[in-house]
Amino acid sequence: MADNNIDRRTFLQQAGLLGAVSFLPMGAALPNNILRPPGASPDFLAKCIRCGKCVEACPYDSIKAFGLTAGALFHTPYIAPLQTPCYLCQQRGKDGKDRPLGKFLRCGAACPSGALRRIVNRKEVLANVPNEFKIGTSILDRNLCLAWQYDSCGECYYNCPLKDKALRDRPPGGTLSEGTGIRPYVDPDSCIGCGMCNFVCPVRKHIAASQMNRDIKLTLFEERYAAMVRNVIGRSGGTGKLPAIRVIRGL
Amino acid sequence: MKSKDPVKKKFPVKPLRRLAQLAILLIIVLIPLTTQNPAEWFPSRIVQGQLPLPSLSPWSGDTWIFSFKSIYLAHPLALFDSWLAGRVIFIPLLLAAMAPLILTIILGRFFCSWMCPVGFILELNMSLNKIFSRIGLHYKFNLKDSSYPVLTILLVLSFFMATPLLAIFDPPHILGRELIYLFTHQQVSAAGAGLLFFILLFEIFANSRMLCRYFCPSGAGLALLGAKRLWRIRLEPDQCIDCGKCDQACPYDLDPMVLKNQETSGTKQFNWTKCDNCGRCRDDCPTGAISYHTGANY
Numbered sequence: 001m002a003d004n005n006i007d008r009r010t011f012l013q014q015a016g017l018l019g020a021v022s023f024l025p026m027g028a029a030l031p032n033n034i035l036r037p038p039g040a041s042p043d044f045l046a047k048c049i050r051c052g053k054c055v056e057a058c059p060y061d062s063i064k065a066f067g068l069t070a071g072a073l074f075h076t077p078y079i080a081p082l083q084t085p086c087y088l089c090q091q092r093g094k095d096g097k098d099r100p101l102g103k104f105l106r107c108g109a110a111c112p113s114g115a116l117r118r119i120v121n122r123k124e125v126l127a128n129v130p131n132e133f134k135i136g137t138s139i140l141d142r143n144l145c146l147a148w149q150y151d152s153c154g155e156c157y158y159n160c161p162l163k164d165k166a167l168r169d170r171p172p173g174g175t176l177s178e179g180t181g182i183r184p185y186v187d188p189d190s191c192i193g194c195g196m197c198n199f200v201c202p203v204r205k206h207i208a209a210s211q212m213n214r215d216i217k218l219t220l221f222e223e224r225y226a227a228m229v230r231n232v233i234g235r236s237g238g239t240g241k242l243p244a245i246r247v248i249r250g251l
Numbered sequence: 252m253k254s255k256d257p258v259k260k261k262f263p264v265k266p267l268r269r270l271a272q273l274a275i276l277l278i279i280v281l282i283p284l285t286t287q288n289p290a291e292w293f294p295s296r297i298v299q300g301q302l303p304l305p306s307l308s309p310w311s312g313d314t315w316i317f318s319f320k321s322i323y324l325a326h327p328l329a330l331f332d333s334w335l336a337g338r339v340i341f342i343p344l345l346l347a348a349m350a351p352l353i354l355t356i357i358l359g360r361f362f363c364s365w366m367c368p369v370g371f372i373l374e375l376n377m378s379l380n381k382i383f384s385r386i387g388l389h390y391k392f393n394l395k396d397s398s399y400p401v402l403t404i405l406l407v408l409s410f411f412m413a414t415p416l417l418a419i420f421d422p423p424h425i426l427g428r429e430l431i432y433l434f435t436h437q438q439v440s441a442a443g444a445g446l447l448f449f450i451l452l453f454e455i456f457a458n459s460r461m462l463c464r465y466f467c468p469s470g471a472g473l474a475l476l477g478a479k480r481l482w483r484i485r486l487e488p489d490q491c492i493d494c495g496k497c498d499q500a501c502p503y504d505l506d507p508m509v510l511k512n513q514e515t516s517g518t519k520q521f522n523w524t525k526c527d528n529c530g531r532c533r534d535d536c537p538t539g540a541i542s543y544h545t546g547a548n549y
Contacts, residue, residue: 050418059305068442
């Protein structure tokens with residue numbers, strides 16, 4: 001005789017199992033290189049209570065939150081440097097100097113559950129954040145880099161908030177002879193992974209511009225730039241990952 | 252023999268409650284409005300040597316966790332959820348949840364009727380529900396209170412998945428975070444907005460206060476925390492005229508009239524756990540027999 005009735009206990013068990021199983025595959029489908037806000041502890045997922053305070057606290061709205069397709073990661077914060085990099089809570093004055101907005105990085109200061117640690121907003125501290133609390137680390141593909149290939153760039157070096165600490169204009173021990181352009185070099189110990197270099201890298205910018213808006217007017221200088229970008233991409237055989245400098249987590 | 256006093260009309264508690272609910276809803280909408288970055292309505296980009304304007308607002312959050320500068324207030328269940336999922340009690344969160352927790356233990360489940368923005372919206376739609384039920388555009392589901400199993404499942408899963416799930420399913424927090432995300436990033440998640448829409452749809456065309464009565468996990472958690480409350484309603488048996496208006500007024504169908512002979516009959520006990528001290532029965536009582544009362548035992 002078929003027993004169609006299920007008692008409450010089995011129902012609860014099945015409901016729980018269903019809930020757990022339906023969450024797991026959605027989480028697994030995400031890219032594993034998720035950039036969390038600065039100060040994310042290793043047990044971030046367990047501690048984050050999805051209050052959205054870091055999203056609100058971020059002065060430049062760099063921190064975004066996942067939608068429901070992220071499954072168990074729903075409404076956890078992330079940073080997408082190609083859209084908006086982390087500005088490390090700096091405000092640029094009229095004299096071109098950065099001033100910190102507050103004593104700590106605002107996302108860490110706003111976090112009520114300890115998922116994001118507080119990081120003191122001073123450049124000496126930001127350049128020495130332990131590896132597990134970083135956003136990530138920038139890596140530079142010298143085959144794609146215009147500065148290394150053509151002596152004609154340096155956007156990442158000039159825009160880096162931790163200039164001369166995280167990004168240097170030459171590799172350690174290297175010398176720049178007269179007339180040579182800069183050779184960007186990422187110091188993996190100092191780089192916090194804010195993604196500013198990622199954001200400003202022209203190798204990505206020009207490709208995106210040409211793909212999105214065909215009528216874009218490029219100046220003569222920019223056309224030379226675009227030609228060089230096409231060249232470096234052609235040289236790497238189209239296998240290099242764009243942009244030339246990008247942030248990865250867990251280096 | 253006691254002489255019958257002329258019935259003094261009590262000041263109704265409903266306007267006060269509406270004021271509190273309106274204030275909370277206003278705060279929940281105002282926070283993301285003031286937090287948004289005006290420069291971010293356009294795609295952010297670096298103009299040579301410039302950064303976009305920062306938005307620095309002193310307050311943030313919603314009913315889940317609210318903060319003004321360095322003062323934090325947390326929903327009591329946020330503490331338990333974070334404790335279960337993270338296996339640690341984070342002291343600042345404990346401090347933030349302390350005042351609401353003590354208030355909940357003393358005042359019972361007052362959050363649901365005095366503060367919850369979703370409850371407020373649903374309450375405003377109760378008259379609409381009545382109109383539709385009179386027309387016949389209405390379907391009444393035969394449901395049982397399943398908010399405690401929902402709460403248990405969510406908490407157990409939070410522990411085993413190491414993910415605070417209650418934070419995802421807390422209805423006022425769904426509303427709050429959709430508003431936050433709407434104003435800071437000009438998006439809403441289809442799931443959150445859709446869920447709120449369906450809650451409202453069921454509220455209007457099906458059982459009245461369906462979410463609060465049968466499903467809300469946070470309501471269940473607050474009810475359990477406030478089970479031994481000090482602030483209760485009290486029915487004066489001498490003044491009760493058995494009109495039954497309080498039974499009709501109660502949105503949870505708790506039948507406050509059983510309070511009259513609870514000690515003597517003992518057939519049906521009043522469900523103190525579920526009562527959210529909204530005071531509807533108090534306001535509707537024609538003789539003023541029901542009043543608020545403080546004390547550990549009834």
